[in-house]
Amino acid sequence: MKRGALRPLLGKTLAALSGTMISGAVWAGYQLNLREPQSALARDVYNMHTLVNLVCLAIFVVVFGAMFFSIWKHRKSAGHQAEHFHENTTVEVIWTVIPFLILIGMAYPATRTVLAMKDTSNPDMTIKVTGYQWKWEYDYLKDGVKFMSTLATPRAQIENRADKGAEYLLEVDNPLVVPVGKKVRVLLTAGDVIHSWWIPELAVKQDAIPGFIRDAWFKSETTGTFRGQCVELCGKDHAFMPIVVKVVSQAEYDAWLASRKQGAASPSSAPLSRAVLNGRPGAAVAAFGGQLSDADIAAAVAFQRNSRDNKVGDMAQPERVASLKPGAEAAARAAR
Numbered sequence: 179m180k181r182g183a184l185r186p187l188l189g190k191t192l193a194a195l196s197g198t199m200i201s202g203a204v205w206a207g208y209q210l211n212l213r214e215p216q217s218a219l220a221r222d223v224y225n226m227h228t229l230v231n232l233v234c235l236a237i238f239v240v241v242f243g244a245m246f247f248s249i250w251k252h253r254k255s256a257g258h259q260a261e262h263f264h265e266n267t268t269v270e271v272i273w274t275v276i277p278f279l280i281l282i283g284m285a286y287p288a289t290r291t292v293l294a295m296k297d298t299s300n301p302d303m304t305i306k307v308t309g310y311q312w313k314w315e316y317d318y319l320k321d322g323v324k325f326m327s328t329l330a331t332p333r334a335q336i337e338n339r340a341d342k343g344a345e346y347l348l349e350v351d352n353p354l355v356v357p358v359g360k361k362v363r364v365l366l367t368a369g370d371v372i373h374s375w376w377i378p379e380l381a382v383k384q385d386a387i388p389g390f391i392r393d394a395w396f397k398s399e400t401t402g403t404f405r406g407q408c409v410e411l412c413g414k415d416h417a418f419m420p421i422v423v424k425v426v427s428q429a430e431y432d433a434w435l436a437s438r439k440q441g442a443a444s445p446s447s448a449p450l451s452r453a454v455l456n457g458r459p460g461a462a463v464a465a466f467g468g469q470l471s472d473a474d475i476a477a478a479v480a481f482q483r484n485s486r487d488n489k490v491g492d493m494a495q496p497e498r499v500a501s502l503k504p505g506a507e508a509a510a511r512a513a514r
């Protein structure tokens with residue numbers, strides 16, 4: 179709490195100054211505040227953060243004001259002598275009771291919000307989120323849709339060989355898609371080390387721990403794309419596993435889900451085989467099509483598929499790999 183304590187005030191002060199001195203647009207890039215809340219819970223967190231900061235400011239002004247005034251008013255050069263009293267019951271009661279009341283006043287809304295954050299009952303949908311070094315897996319439990327979400331920022335930007343994009347290190351290939359206004363419960367776990375799933379605008383932050391299932395929830399009131407990052411130091415690419423949540427209307431969500439289901443059911447998509455074969459241009463995914471035999475690629479893909487969970491028998495065949503190679507479809511058509 180302390181570290182960010184002055185941020186909103188500083189932001190407001192700068193905003194006020196900017197109104198008189200410099201145009202707002204100049205300061206727009208230097209906003210010092212929490213991100214704009216997009217859910218009732220996030221708004222509670224935001225408001226409480228502001229309230230506690232104002233309380234801190236008021237205490238600071240009153241305590242230091244009284245101190246500096248007393249020092250100045252009763253200074254030795256003005257002829258004042260030091261007092262020699264020790265106990266003063268009235269003063270001691272006052273400086274115990276007032277801070278106690280202030281603490282209760284802050285603890286009450288804080289406890290209420292924390293309890294609301296922990297209440298994952300009656301969700302509209304549940305998504306299992308698994309952290310891996312260094313990507314996230316999203317599993318829509320009831321719908322049978324499951325996919326990996328990995329960093330989409332090109333290597334060239336990371337290695338300073340290209341200009342950084344607007345969403346540098348905060349962009350992924352497959353964002354989590356959820357409907358607006360629905361209570362989404364997330365079940366969090368990890369496959370290797372501890373990660374942590376965090377979306378500031380939606381006030382959801384929970385550690386993902388191997389061997390444990392932790393839960394959290396969020397309910398976005400607005401559509402939009404909200405971004406977060408892994409917030410538990412998890413290894414060398416900790417900074418390269420962002421989280422992107424796309425909140426869409428129910429109709430858009432239904433359409434997305436249907437297309438995802440279709441993609442998963444149709445063997446022609448075979449995303450993993452294609453990624454191993456062709457790599458992912460611009461990202462750090464190498465192409466193995468020219469280096470490994472079809473049988474080796476099929477074996478690697480089969481291993482990947484079966485090691486993700488406890489299912490076995492999800493096979494990939496060398497013939498299938500051959501059919502996915504560039505030019506294979508055209509050759510097949512020409513042979514017909």
Ligand SMILES: [Cu+2]
Pocket residue numbers: 309310312372373374408409410411412416419
């Ligand atoms: Cu991580």
